[in-house]
Every structure is written in structure tokens, then in C-alpha cells.
Amino acid sequence: MTAACLMTTYQPLALSFTRGLGTRLWDQQGREYLDAVAGVAVTNVGHSHPRLVTAISEQAGLLLHTSNLYGIDWQQRLAQRLSQLCGLDQAFFNNSGAEANETALKLARLHGWKKGIEQPLVVVMENAFHGRTLGTLAASDGPSVRLGFQRLPGDFIKVGFGDLAALDAVTREFGPRIVAILLEPIQGESGVQLAPPGYLKALRAHSSQHGWLLMLDEIQTGIGRTGTWFAFQQEGIVPDVMTLAKGLGNGIPIGACLARASVGKLFTPGSHGSTFGGNPLACRVGCTVLDIIEEQSLLENAARQGERLLARLRVELSEHPQVLAIRGRGLMIGIELATPQRDLAERAAREQGLLLNVTRGKVIRLLPPLTLDSKEVEMIVRGIVRLL
Ligand SMILES: *Cc1c(COP(=O)(O)O)cnc(C)c1O
Secondary structure (H helix, E strand, O other): OOOOOOOOOOOOOOOOOOEEEEEEEEOOOOOEEOOOHHHHHHOOOOOOOOHHHHHHHHHHHOOOOOOOOOOOOOHHHHHHHHHHHHHHEEEEEHHHHHHHHHHHHHHHHHHHHHOOOOOEEEEEOOOOOOOOOOEEEEEEEOOHOOOOOOOOOOOOEOOOOHHHHHHHHHHHHHHHHHHEEOOOEEOOOOEHHHHHHOHHHHHHHHHHOOOEEEEOOOOOOOOOOOOOOOHHOEEEEOOOEEEEEEHHOOOOOHHHHHHOHHHHHOOOOOOOOOOOOOHHHHHHHHHHHHHHHHOHHHHHHHHHHHHHHHHHHHHHHHOOOOEEEEEEOOOEEEEEOOOOOOOOHHHHOOOOOOEEEEEOOOOOEEEOOOOOOHHHHHHHHHHHHHHO
């Protein structure tokens, strides 16, 4: 299906859509699908939300871009809103998740530099995914994304996700060089992997004790996906730095790096920047997405429907010989299969009119819009039961 004039970085299904509304998409033949992918955790408030349509068209008619050489009112408003929601003081806006993580990694470098650390190291996790730039690839794990791109920046040390003994070991070996820990609160691309209870709290304490920055990549888990604004809010901690993207723009590209004031102030005029980052369109959309989530009580809905979906999947599939585990939080749910099923996403679309994602070859990942209702929960459950 990939045209010869496109670089083949993806293998898209023979399926393309012309229209979307809420949780539904329509293909070129006019067939309707239930979207449990949401463009990989992006369209959290659903497709073509009328308030977003208005905000985007109004802003397009007013002003799209002026650059950061001038004040941008919507950027300040979005920074203030996000800051109130997450408890971090300052924001820097990017165009993507990878760039937001690069921003965080640059803050970590400055944090080390200020302390006179000459060869700074950042602790990252096995099976992590942080993006496709050379820096964020180096922080990610696995040959599938890294093969052929050596040498990557080597300033990372990897520990097992959830493994506190491994963290103690690298602390003993490299402690004085370590400046930060970067991790996803729930690992998305590697198949919805949850950390053991108390892990984030332990990392928070460990980071504070050693003067490291605790940096959370909430690009997939944030903006209501797990039933709270940010996944860390269910762990009783606040990080020093957090990155966002995906759901913040509901399809309009935007990324953000938020930080405590003492960390954000490490940047000075000229030390970081972006041409497009934080433009009036993207930031107005970000503000509107937050408004919609509040007005439609989508955090509560994601928590409630997520619990329902998880419970129903467990009732229907726990005994299934193909199913090894069912896990998740809010509307971020993974079903781990015993054997890889390469054509599952394609069959789900064709046979059940259901869009789902299969990650790592054998984890069905469900990331529906946060507006999902009980009837649609049943449609997803029945669709998957029929498929397996
Ligand atoms: C998607 C994702 C990224 C990368 O975001 P891009 O916008 O594709 O650069 C980084 N981290 C996590 C956890 C993600 O899910």
C-alpha cells in the first residue's frame, strides 16, 4: 500500500480513512469502524470534536504563527493551565514527543553542568521508548528501533523497569556522574508494562536523596489516558520534569516539557529554542483539549470505562489459551498473547470493524478515545473474543 515515493518506515494496512467523528472512523468505501487506537493515544477527545473544529478554524482566520520572537498569549495560557494541573512551574513547547524529551535531556545536561559533572549520565529503563531522534533513540531500548544507527550518544545507563536492586547497583558504580532518571510511568510501546506498586515513590526518594532529576515521559500516559491528568498523580509523587505530546494536541502537533522552576531556570536566552514550538494554533488547541476534558468529565469516564473494559476482558479472556496477561490503567490496556499474531490488526478491522494496535508482535494495545461509552466497551470485548 505504501507508495513508491514514500520512504518505507511503516507498513500501513490496506485501509485509509476519509472522515472521523468521536470514536468512529469511515473508510473510502464508507464503512464505519470503532477506533480503539486513537492515532496511538492522540485523539483523546475523539475525532472532529466540534469545539476543536471551531477553535482551529477561528485561530486559522486570526493568526497561525509569529515565532517566539514575540509574546504568544495562548502559549502563556497553556503553560499556566498545565502548570496548575501538574504542579510543575514552567513549560517549554515543542512540536513532538521526541523533541520534548530532547528538551528534558538538555535540562539534565545543564543540571549536571551546574554541579560540575563532566561526564553526565542519565539512568533509563530496559524496554523504554522515548522517540526517534538520535538522543531519544539512545535513551530507548531494543534493536528494532536502534539497529543501524550506531554510534548513538552513550550517556545513558539502563536498568530493569521496576528493579530497585539494579538501581542501587548503578548508583554504587556511577553515582557521582548520574544527573537524572528518565522513564515512562507505564511503558507503552513495549506492551503496556506497569511498574510494581511503590516503584515511582522509591525513584522519587532515591532521586531526591542523590540530587538527580526525576523525569517522567508522560507522552502516552498523560492528558487523561490513565484516568487522571497524568499517571504520576496516582503514585503520590511529583516529578522534577515531565514531557507531554500526543493527546495534548488531539492531532495538531505539539509537545511540552514541564519542570520545577529551579530546573526550568537552567535555560537562559539562546540556550534552547524552536521555530514552530508553542505557536498560537497549537497552544489554543491544547487549551481547548483541556477544556473539553474538564467539561465532559473525561478523566472520570476514562477511569470508569477503563475499569469496566479491563474487568470484562478478564471475564471473557482470562481462561483463553492464547491470553497470557491482561493489564492496564484507565484506557491504556494491553492483552499479551502467547504467540505472535501478525495479521490481527488487519483481521480486527476487516472482520469486526474494530481498530486496534498490536505492539511487540503479540500485545494487543487498546487506546480508545476517552469518550468511550459502555456500549463501545462491549463492542471492543466482543470483537476481540471473536478474533481470538
Ligand atoms: C510516542 C512516544 C514518544 C515519541 O513521540 P513523537 O511525537 O513520535 O516524537 C516518546 N515517548 C513515548 C512514551 C511515546 O509514547
